[in-house]
Amino acid sequence: MHYVILGNGIAGIEAALGLRARDADARISVVSAEHEHLFSRPALMYVFAGQTSLRDTEPHDRELYERMRFERRSGRVASVDVAGHALVFDEGSRLAYDKLLLAVGSKGRGAPWPGAAGEGLHYFVTLRELEALDRAAKNGMRAAVVGGGLIGVEVAEVLHDRGLHVTFVIREGWYFPAALDASESALVAEHMRGHGVLVRTGATVERVLRGDDGRIRALRLSGGDELAADLVVSSIGVEPNTAFLAGGEVALAESGAIETDDALRTSASDVWAAGDCANVTWVDGSRRPEQLWYTARDQGRVAARSMLGDDASYRRGTWYNSAKFFDLEWTTAGHVPATVGPDGTPVAPLPGYRSWFQRVPGRFESQRIVVKGNRVVGFNMLGSRWNHEPFLEWIHERRPLEWVLQHLGKAQFDEEFSPRFRVYERHGAVS
Amino acid sequence: MQSGIMNTYQHPISNRAWIAWALSALLFVAYILLYFGPLPSLGLRFDLLQRLAEAMGHALGLPAFLHSKWILYGAVYTLAMIAGGALVLRRHGNSRYQRVRTLTVVSVQVLLAFMLPIVLQVFGRKEYYFSYFWPLKIEYFYPSVILEQPFLIIFWSFLGSLVAFPLLAYFLGKRFYCSWICGCGGLANTIGEPFRHLSSKSSRAWSIEKVSIHTVLFVALVTTAIVWINWAVGKQHPDFARFAFRVQDWYGFAIGAMFAGVLGVGLYPLMGTRVWCRFGCPMAALLGLIQKFGRFRITVKKDMCISCGNCSTYCEMGIDVRQYAMANESFTRASCVGCGMCAHVCPRGVLKLENKPVRWKAGQPIRVYAVDL
Numbered sequence: 001m002h003y004v005i006l007g008n009g010i011a012g013i014e015a016a017l018g019l020r021a022r023d024a025d026a027r028i029s030v031v032s033a034e035h036e037h038l039f040s041r042p043a044l045m046y047v048f049a050g051q052t053s054l055r056d057t058e059p060h061d062r063e064l065y066e067r068m069r070f071e072r073r074s075g076r077v078a079s080v081d082v083a084g085h086a087l088v089f090d091e092g093s094r095l096a097y098d099k100l101l102l103a104v105g106s107k108g109r110g111a112p113w114p115g116a117a118g119e120g121l122h123y124f125v126t127l128r129e130l131e132a133l134d135r136a137a138k139n140g141m142r143a144a145v146v147g148g149g150l151i152g153v154e155v156a157e158v159l160h161d162r163g164l165h166v167t168f169v170i171r172e173g174w175y176f177p178a179a180l181d182a183s184e185s186a187l188v189a190e191h192m193r194g195h196g197v198l199v200r201t202g203a204t205v206e207r208v209l210r211g212d213d214g215r216i217r218a219l220r221l222s223g224g225d226e227l228a229a230d231l232v233v234s235s236i237g238v239e240p241n242t243a244f245l246a247g248g249e250v251a252l253a254e255s256g257a258i259e260t261d262d263a264l265r266t267s268a269s270d271v272w273a274a275g276d277c278a279n280v281t282w283v284d285g286s287r288r289p290e291q292l293w294y295t296a297r298d299q300g301r302v303a304a305r306s307m308l309g310d311d312a313s314y315r316r317g318t319w320y321n322s323a324k325f326f327d328l329e330w331t332t333a334g335h336v337p338a339t340v341g342p343d344g345t346p347v348a349p350l351p352g353y354r355s356w357f358q359r360v361p362g363r364f365e366s367q368r369i370v371v372k373g374n375r376v377v378g379f380n381m382l383g384s385r386w387n388h389e390p391f392l393e394w395i396h397e398r399r400p401l402e403w404v405l406q407h408l409g410k411a412q413f414d415e416e417f418s419p420r421f422r423v424y425e426r427h428g429a430v431s
Numbered sequence: 432m433q434s435g436i437m438n439t440y441q442h443p444i445s446n447r448a449w450i451a452w453a454l455s456a457l458l459f460v461a462y463i464l465l466y467f468g469p470l471p472s473l474g475l476r477f478d479l480l481q482r483l484a485e486a487m488g489h490a491l492g493l494p495a496f497l498h499s500k501w502i503l504y505g506a507v508y509t510l511a512m513i514a515g516g517a518l519v520l521r522r523h524g525n526s527r528y529q530r531v532r533t534l535t536v537v538s539v540q541v542l543l544a545f546m547l548p549i550v551l552q553v554f555g556r557k558e559y560y561f562s563y564f565w566p567l568k569i570e571y572f573y574p575s576v577i578l579e580q581p582f583l584i585i586f587w588s589f590l591g592s593l594v595a596f597p598l599l600a601y602f603l604g605k606r607f608y609c610s611w612i613c614g615c616g617g618l619a620n621t622i623g624e625p626f627r628h629l630s631s632k633s634s635r636a637w638s639i640e641k642v643s644i645h646t647v648l649f650v651a652l653v654t655t656a657i658v659w660i661n662w663a664v665g666k667q668h669p670d671f672a673r674f675a676f677r678v679q680d681w682y683g684f685a686i687g688a689m690f691a692g693v694l695g696v697g698l699y700p701l702m703g704t705r706v707w708c709r710f711g712c713p714m715a716a717l718l719g720l721i722q723k724f725g726r727f728r729i730t731v732k733k734d735m736c737i738s739c740g741n742c743s744t745y746c747e748m749g750i751d752v753r754q755y756a757m758a759n760e761s762f763t764r765a766s767c768v769g770c771g772m773c774a775h776v777c778p779r780g781v782l783k784l785e786n787k788p789v790r791w792k793a794g795q796p797i798r799v800y801a802v803d804l
Contacts, residue, residue: 042739043739043740043741045432046739046740046741049432049437049438050437050438050440050441051433051436051439051741051744052440052739052740056628057739057740059740059757061634157432158432158437161438293736293737293738294736294737323778323779324432329779331780385783387732388732388735413732413783414780415526415527415528415529415771415774415783416528416771417531418526418528
């Protein structure tokens with residue numbers, strides 16, 4: 001049996017490990033053009049920041065591939081020959097498989113603005129993009145970071161730390177509206193501005209302006225404003241890295257994500273998909289990829305079992321996530337409805353939902369608890385640390401707001417001696 | 432990001448560049464001169480650091496009993512900890528744990544390990560370092576030292592080593608000493624800050640550490656026993672007395688001077704700050720064994736780790752914290768000195784130092800709930 005894993009990321013390697021644990025004799029090949037070893041993609045930012053080395057971001061020791069007898073093949077795949085059971089590389093060679101896992105991940109969504117393509121326009125998803133930005137970003141330059149998401153805020157922070165003059169350009173009325181409401185976002189923006197990063201909200205990029213020498217000199221924003229810039233980082237989201245599958249026999253969703261069933265099988269026989277590139281069913285019934293580290297890991301494990309012939313199925317639990325905006329940590333769990341849609345327009349509050357919110361006086365810290373009827377369904381915590389596990393339990397147990405507020409301190413996960421959670425505004429904060 | 436440690440890998444001194452090797456060589460030379468004074472075989476016939484201390488003492492008009500290289504060493508050591516403490520506060524002062532811990536360990540050094548011994552000498556008493564205890568300061572259990580100190584100091588020494596420390600290590604972990612009180616740990620956690628990521632995380636280093644640190648503990652216990660036996664019966668057995676003095680000397684040279692001093696500090700820029708604490712300190716070994724059965728642990732939040740490696744990178748004891756975080760496994764490692772840096776630098780808040788009974792069970796993946804929201 002020859003298993004081929006296309007993609008050397010967390011989904012691919014977890015699958016390879018799962019296959020090896022159960023099948024000592026199988027031939028397992030891992031194909032990648034990026035790096036010889038698994039590294040933590042969310043940690044690329046820390047490499048860029050000089051906080052860790054690339055080697056530090058590799059979760060396993062470097063003997064793993066030899067010990068597990070994973071054959072590595074470096075190269076770029078041009079297409080999958082489903083009928084012939086083979087990968088076709090761009091230089092023409094083929095690699096035959098018995099079973100194939102597509103774990104090809106995401107890439108940065110292409111900047112759609114006229115003038116964007118060319119020198120000075122950067123992305124930050126892959127190792128090559130990190131290396132390019134690392135070479136380009138020099139002390140004293142003016143940088144524009146476009147896109148108000150999690151990658152953008154970290155790139156802005158590191159560029160600022162390197163001595164660049166950074167402007168953070170956000171299309172929506174406030175930062176990260178997919179997860180933060182106006183007051184939370186104001187808190188984050190205040191924190192970012194306090195660190196010296198300019199934040200421009202409600203600004204759409206219309207064109208990248210280049211000088212006679214072809215170098216970027218400015219961004220033209222909606223309304224005609226020009227924002228002077230030597231370097232632009234586009235962080236307007238990621239999309240499945242599946243261009244090489246377009247028009248082939250593996251069915252793709254409109255978004256480009258690979259359609260999978262509950263067992264992570266694709267439409268093509270003997271082909272599975274896992275991780276950022278796979279379309280899966282969410283708790284709310286929608287079909288989207290899950291672009292998270294730990295779900296990619298779980299999907300890789302399920303895919304391995306499915307490829308081994310188990311009756312495995314991937315089931316997504318209640319949503320939770322965490323991130324960090326400069327020094328502000330953020331934990332979310334459950335259902336926290338967005339108050340602004342993807343196009344930047346306000347969304348009418350869902351009927352029956354309300355929010356309990358407090359901003360802790362004197363600190364960059366806030367708590368928001370979403371209530372539906374009288375049961376708590378979501379948490380959005382900024383500026384302190386929380387254990388999401390009790391949150392998920394309380395949501396599951398349908399606890400009322402008063403009960404949750406009384407017990408909330410038990411979920412606090414801050415370092416010792418940190419200020420304890422307390423309710424500053426028991427009444428009047430529910431909206 | 433943790434703004435304080437950004438660019439760590441861009442600083443040559445933190446990255447084993449030539450300047451780090453040069454600093455290491457300088458530290459080796461300084462410690463050899465400190466411990467071994469004149470080195471006639473190398474052509475150095477006078478005690479360089481002692482001469483320097485005397486010259487400085489005269490220049491500053493200090494009383495004669497301060498014209499000692501050991502006072503000079505104490506002053507430099509304490510100043511290094513104050514300067515390093517300021518650096519740590521600048522980098523990690525946004526954490527109250529790091530703030531309190533750093534201020535405590537620096538204060539203990541200034542008051543108990545530097546000023547109080549001088550005050551004792553002002554009053555004509557023998558110096559005594561109140562923040563050091565047996566078996567780290569092995570001679571504090573030697574009969575010769577016990578007999579020349581007043582009862583209260585002996586009481587302090589025995590209470591610490593035999594009663595308070597085991598209890599504190601059981602309830603709080605060995606961190607109460609290793610990263611809150613101890614001067615060796617204090618130096619590592621202050622001026623050693625730029626080198627903390629250089630410790631080896633390999634499993635080979637872990638195997639070596641387990642053997643070496645427990646060997647030193649064993650040797651320390653045996654040495655203490657031999658010295659006591661000699662005190663009791665040495666007069667009747669001159670051969671044994673000679674042997675006992677040789678053992679005592681050898682321990683002072685090999686462990687006290689070479690391992691703890693020359694290697695322990697000399698290797699800061701190359702192997703990180705806790706070489707002595709990790710591979711050699713008998714106190715760390717003893718408290719570590721108690722910690723292993725005690726309440727202290729690092730609790731891991733389930734399924735939130737992004738495997739970034741910041742925790743392992745910044746662990747000065749070389750613990751590969753990430754493996755536990757990825758496996759959802761709360762853990763207690765005997766070597767952990769509880770500096771708290773893994774929890775502090777984790778960008779997802781996955782780790783927490785705790786001494787309380789377990790609240791949320793770990794070791795399992797998070798439960799998958801299917802609740803209508």
